[in-house]
Amino acid sequence: MTYLLDNLTVKQGSDIHLDGVTLSLPNAGVVTVIGRTLAGKTTLLKVLAGLIAPQSGSLTKDGADLLAIPAWRRRVGMVYQQFVNYPHLSVRDNIVFPLKRSGLKPAAVAEKLSYVTELLGLAPLLDRRPEELSGGQQQRVALARSLVKDTDFLLLDEPLVNLDYKLREQLRDEFRRIFHASENRLVVYSTTEPLEAMIMQGLVLVLHEGEVVQVGDYRDVYRRPANTTAATIFNDPPMNLFGGRIEAGQVKIGDETVLRMPGHFANLSDGKYIFGIRASEAVMGGIITGRVALAEINGSTTVLHLDMPFGNLVLEREGVALHAIGDGVSVTLPPARLFAFDADTRNLVAAPVSD
Amino acid sequence: MYGLTRYKLFFLLPGLLVLLAIILFPLIFTIRVSFSGWDAVRPGLDWIGGVNYGRLLADGRFWQSLSRLGLMAVSAVAIEYVLGFGLALLVWRQIRFRRLVRVLFLIPMMTTPVVMAVIWRTVFHESLGPANDLVTLFGFAPIPWLTNAQWATFVVILVDVWQWTPFMFLLLLAGLLSLPREPLLAAAIDGAGPIRAFWNVTFPAMAPISVGAIIIRLIEASKIMETVYVITSGGPGTSTETSSYYIFIRGLRDFQIGYAAALSITYLVIMIVLLTIIAKLLTKTLIKAEA
Amino acid sequence: MERLYPLLKAAAILLWSAFVVAPFLWALTTSFKTANGVTAGPTYIPFVDYEPSLAAWQGLFGSGGGSIDIASPFVSSTVVTLSASLVSLVLGTLAAYGLSRFSYKAGPVGNNDLTFFFVSQRIMPPVVLAIPFFLMLGWLGLLDTIAGLVIVYVALLLPISVWVMVDFFNSIPRELDETAMIDGCTPFETFWRVILPNSVPGLVVAGIFCIIFGWNDFFFAFTLTFTQTQLLPVAIVSLNSSVTPWWSLSASALISVAPLIVIAFLVERYLDKGSIGGRK
Numbered sequence: 001m002t003y004l005l006d007n008l009t010v011k012q013g014s015d016i017h018l019d020g021v022t023l024s025l026p027n028a029g030v031v032t033v034i035g036r037t038l039a040g041k042t043t044l045l046k047v048l049a050g051l052i053a054p055q056s057g058s059l060t061k062d063g064a065d066l067l068a069i070p071a072w073r074r075r076v077g078m079v080y081q082q083f084v085n086y087p088h089l090s091v092r093d094n095i096v097f098p099l100k101r102s103g104l105k106p107a108a109v110a111e112k113l114s115y116v117t118e119l120l121g122l123a124p125l126l127d128r129r130p131e132e133l134s135g136g137q138q139q140r141v142a143l144a145r146s147l148v149k150d151t152d153f154l155l156l157d158e159p160l161v162n163l164d165y166k167l168r169e170q171l172r173d174e175f176r177r178i179f180h181a182s183e184n185r186l187v188v189y190s191t192t193e194p195l196e197a198m199i200m201q202g203l204v205l206v207l208h209e210g211e212v213v214q215v216g217d218y219r220d221v222y223r224r225p226a227n228t229t230a231a232t233i234f235n236d237p238p239m240n241l242f243g244g245r246i247e248a249g250q251v252k253i254g255d256e257t258v259l260r261m262p263g264h265f266a267n268l269s270d271g272k273y274i275f276g277i278r279a280s281e282a283v284m285g286g287i288i289t290g291r292v293a294l295a296e297i298n299g300s301t302t303v304l305h306l307d308m309p310f311g312n313l314v315l316e317r318e319g320v321a322l323h324a325i326g327d328g329v330s331v332t333l334p335p336a337r338l339f340a341f342d343a344d345t346r347n348l349v350a351a352p353v354s355d
Numbered sequence: 356m357y358g359l360t361r362y363k364l365f366f367l368l369p370g371l372l373v374l375l376a377i378i379l380f381p382l383i384f385t386i387r388v389s390f391s392g393w394d395a396v397r398p399g400l401d402w403i404g405g406v407n408y409g410r411l412l413a414d415g416r417f418w419q420s421l422s423r424l425g426l427m428a429v430s431a432v433a434i435e436y437v438l439g440f441g442l443a444l445l446v447w448r449q450i451r452f453r454r455l456v457r458v459l460f461l462i463p464m465m466t467t468p469v470v471m472a473v474i475w476r477t478v479f480h481e482s483l484g485p486a487n488d489l490v491t492l493f494g495f496a497p498i499p500w501l502t503n504a505q506w507a508t509f510v511v512i513l514v515d516v517w518q519w520t521p522f523m524f525l526l527l528l529a530g531l532l533s534l535p536r537e538p539l540l541a542a543a544i545d546g547a548g549p550i551r552a553f554w555n556v557t558f559p560a561m562a563p564i565s566v567g568a569i570i571i572r573l574i575e576a577s578k579i580m581e582t583v584y585v586i587t588s589g590g591p592g593t594s595t596e597t598s599s600y601y602i603f604i605r606g607l608r609d610f611q612i613g614y615a616a617a618l619s620i621t622y623l624v625i626m627i628v629l630l631t632i633i634a635k636l637l638t639k640t641l642i643k644a645e646a
Numbered sequence: 647m648e649r650l651y652p653l654l655k656a657a658a659i660l661l662w663s664a665f666v667v668a669p670f671l672w673a674l675t676t677s678f679k680t681a682n683g684v685t686a687g688p689t690y691i692p693f694v695d696y697e698p699s700l701a702a703w704q705g706l707f708g709s710g711g712g713s714i715d716i717a718s719p720f721v722s723s724t725v726v727t728l729s730a731s732l733v734s735l736v737l738g739t740l741a742a743y744g745l746s747r748f749s750y751k752a753g754p755v756g757n758n759d760l761t762f763f764f765v766s767q768r769i770m771p772p773v774v775l776a777i778p779f780f781l782m783l784g785w786l787g788l789l790d791t792i793a794g795l796v797i798v799y800v801a802l803l804l805p806i807s808v809w810v811m812v813d814f815f816n817s818i819p820r821e822l823d824e825t826a827m828i829d830g831c832t833p834f835e836t837f838w839r840v841i842l843p844n845s846v847p848g849l850v851v852a853g854i855f856c857i858i859f860g861w862n863d864f865f866f867a868f869t870l871t872f873t874q875t876q877l878l879p880v881a882i883v884s885l886n887s888s889v890t891p892w893w894s895l896s897a898s899a900l901i902s903v904a905p906l907i908v909i910a911f912l913v914e915r916y917l918d919k920g921s922i923g924g925r926k
Contacts, residue, residue: 378801382774388778471886477892585886645856
């Protein structure tokens with residue numbers, strides 16, 4: 001753990017973009033910053049890059065103050081969600097641009113160039129202008145430019161969000177392969193999509209309204225979201241949350257729905273809780289009845305928004321299923337898959353036993 | 356932070372300093388001069404208090420030049436707006452015409468005003484110019500274009516209209532071309548005729564750009580003097596003399612520097628106040644009407 | 647009505663176009679006249695109405711007696727306009743980049759106020775500045791010199807270049823600057839190596855505006871020069887007030903607006919490509 005962020009705060013007028021961010025990051029590996037739009041992801045990345053100066057707080061690497069170093073001497077690479085390349089330069093000149101002042105010998109430059117062009121399959125495009133490339137190719141050029149130089153860390157700000165679905169899938173895998181191949185480089189990757197964080201592996205940092213909600217291994221954050229915010233952000237569709245009670249050895253959701261007490265709730269005392277269940281873990285068929293409010297077919301799955309006695313339930317089922325709005329349905333909420341959060345602090349108090 | 360201040364100043368400071376030195380300093384200096392009796396006989400910065408300002412309050416020629424300027428500027432800009440809008444409406448749907456008309460319209464606004472004024476003066480020459488040739492062709496008596504106060508004012512306005520209607524036209528055409536189509540279609544579906552569609556849809560949507568174009572033109576028109584100087588020299592008598600022209604005569608002809616400075620400052624203040632009021636009023640009536 | 651409308655439209659456009667070109671055609675035909683052709687009253691068509699002569703045009707280019715020297719004012723105008731445009735373009739582009747990319751704060755004064763301060767100078771009537779300019783150039787010994795006019799014109803044109811370039815830089819995404827800095831460029835190198843090469847359309851537009859406004863100024867050239875230095879509009883206007891024959895006057899007026907007409911065609915092509923004021 002070598003990067004220390006201590007109480008970093010970024011304000012613009014009365015808008016708070018980062019609110020006392022304190023955490024430590026390793027000097028290698030992949031960190032995925034996940035949060036909704038405007039959660040402060042871009043701001044955090046720009047502070048790391050040296051493009052935004054925080055109002056207060058410190059950023060150090062092995063004890064050395066990083067904030068004193070301007071962006072142009074900080075040894076970072078950054079890839080934006082917009083495809084940013086130098087419009088007046090060819091792909092080749094774009095890629096070697098960061099090496100211009102490094103004092104490298106032409107042979108060394110050529111070697112680095114051929115390494116990254118091969119890595120990203122850009123060899124046939126070297127003489128073109130960025131505007132002649134497709135979005136995916138432009139983003140590859142941007143990544144090549146940030147990989148060509150020796151950097152301490154590499155920042156990627158939702159790099160795939162403006163690409164179409166197929167390209168996104170392909171580049172995700174490519175990116176993961178590249179990121180995990182570099183040993184002395186910390187990759188910070190921001191996204192709104194939990195799936196991307198799972199694919200990138202490594203650490204996950206959940207950011208919400210400028211504050212760090214949770215940091216941990218991607219599997220841990222998935223299995224044990226620290227609170228309802230993390231549970232909402234790190235699940236897609238967001239985790240269903242309902243107010244309820246534990247009473248007399250039973251789980252009550254809303255006023256009418258009563259479920260069996262699962263084993264992992266054994267330590268919980270009676271009282272009010274917030275219960276959560278993933279959309280993919282609620283199942284069709286059963287004794288709780290409701291109506292279809294909305295049905296969307298989403299690739300290979302169907303997402304149903306259901307009006308239930310205890311509120312709105314989002315349920316994701318495999319395959320394409322046709323439901324008319326207003327159809328009656330019945331569902332089961334498997335007690336073993338329930339999360340429980342404290343009703344006041346909204347912190348996790350019990351999670352399903354992982355499999 | 357990061358020594359950014361250095362770079363910030365590097366970019367801004369040269370231009371800012373030049374502007375301060377060449378514009379702001381002279382302006383402040385003029386204010387100071389306006390409290391002095393500087394003239395051809397006794398040049399120098401003495402202090403005579405508000406004497407010059409007292410004098411200008413009673414200077415009928417100055418106030419007449421201001422109201423004359425107001426009349427010229429407002430009527431010229433009004434005519435330019437109506438003509439420019441009309442022409443823009445005529446061509447905005449036809450790409451075929453647009454390019455030819457556009458280049459034809461760019462030319463007047465780009466050509467040197469005084470040089471064109473020299474040509475216009477020959478056009479309106481009473482016996483040798485084509486203007487009266489055209490008038491007599493239609494069976495009217497020749498018009499004393501430059502020797503009659505009203506006609507001379509008309510000529511000055513006409514020349515301004517010739518030169519600056521294209522400016523209105525280009526701005527309003529750009530505005531029309533950027534209008535969303537949906538509201539017009541909706542109006543057509545509702546059965547609105549072209550005239551009602553214009554008043555209910557197009558005109559309100561064009562209000563902001565109209566206000567902008569009118570204000571820019573009013574600012575420019577309030578400086579009218581060069582064309583007057585060339586075409587009528589303020590005459591006959593002082594009947595086409597604008598404020599700028601009068602100040603010029605007092606300051607750089609008669610060398611009553613102190614008095615001319617007081618006149619310029621008064622003129623500048625009145626102009627800024629009036630233009631601000633007009634801008635507010637236009638914004639209120641035109642843009643509010645939309646809501 | 648339906649059938650009449652296109653006709654009315656064509657008639658209106660034709661009428662306006664005739665009005666636009668009329669003074670040019672009149673000047674053109676006058677420039678080929680001799681004394682007889684002018685004093686006989688308004689005539690229009692050469693060979694039919696009057697016997698054309700090239701005397702006026704030959705006179706302009708220095709040959710023959712009674713010639714009018716238009717060449718040296720033309721050169722002076724070109725020198726003053728181009729150098730003032732260049733200086734104000736350099737200063738204006740730097741200032742505009744600063745205003746577009748950094749935030750300035752001095753008490754209550756922020757970026758918008760500074761930008762407004764630059765642009766608002768266009769509101770100032772020339773006559774207000776004429777008196778102090780006259781006195782100040784006098785002290786500096788720069789009255790009636792090219793250098794004096796260049797200084798004044800820089801102030802006149804600076805607002806234009808700042809206005810156009812702030813708009814232009816605002817249309818370039820900031821991410822481009824940020825990427826350049828991350829790639830090792832200082833803010834100055836970012837400006838020089840990345841932003842400027844991508845700003846050619848904006849610079850062209852700003853440059854054209856500066857040239858038009860510089861070339862067209864009459865008032866300052868008129869009040870701040872006397873005998874040594876003469877710019878084209880002043881030369882032509884002074885021909886106007888002396889007993890210069892109309893044909894020479896017309897020919898020199900046409901020469902003076904010719905570069906602007908060329909620019910008008912260039913601007914139109916630019917407008918057509920839709921690249922004015924923004925990146926493609």
